[in-house]
Amino acid sequence: MEVPQHSTGESPERKALIDVAVEGWRFARLFGRLLAKLDVSEAPCYANQARYYHKKIVDGLESFGLRIVNLEGQSYDPVMAVSALNVTDFVPDDQLIVDQMVEPVVMVPDGLVRGGIVLLAKFPKL
Numbered sequence: 596m597e598v599p600q601h602s603t604g605e606s607p608e609r610k611a612l613i614d615v616a617v618e619g620w621r622f623a624r625l626f627g628r629l630l631a632k633l634d635v636s637e638a639p640c641y642a643n644q645a646r647y648y649h650k651k652i653v654d655g656l657e658s659f660g661l662r663i664v665n666l667e668g669q670s671y672d673p674v675m676a677v678s679a680l681n682v683t684d685f686v687p688d689d690q691l692i693v694d695q696m697v698e699p700v701v702m703v704p705d706g707l708v709r710g711g712i713v714l715l716a717k718f719p720k721l
Contacts, residue, residue: 691715693713
């Protein structure tokens with residue numbers, strides 16, 4: 596029996612796996628921001644649990660040949676596999692960096708599976 600494919604050639608199961616992994620990635624990042632607000636004595640236990648959760652996501656994706664790519668802090672290039680939500684806030688001569696990943700890039704060894712979504716910032720002047 597053949598597995599139905601989306602118009603992108605992606606099976607529903609693989610799409611579901613990627614969707615869950617991306618949402619898990621987003622949740623882990625949100626949880627990390629919450630940890631930064633905790634008392635220093637409480638945070639380490641929860642941080643270890645968050646790292647374990649993130650590792651399980653990464654390992655699960657890797658078992659299917661997939662990986663999450665985080666571009667935060669890198670110089671922005673319009674040909675990156677991302678959609679920049681705030682690119683119109685800048686002028687063409689601005690040097691930009693990827694300030695925040697809203698959704699990560701998902702890749703396989705031979706190419707792109709899903710592009711990411713980012714927020715940009717001006718490159719900090721030294």
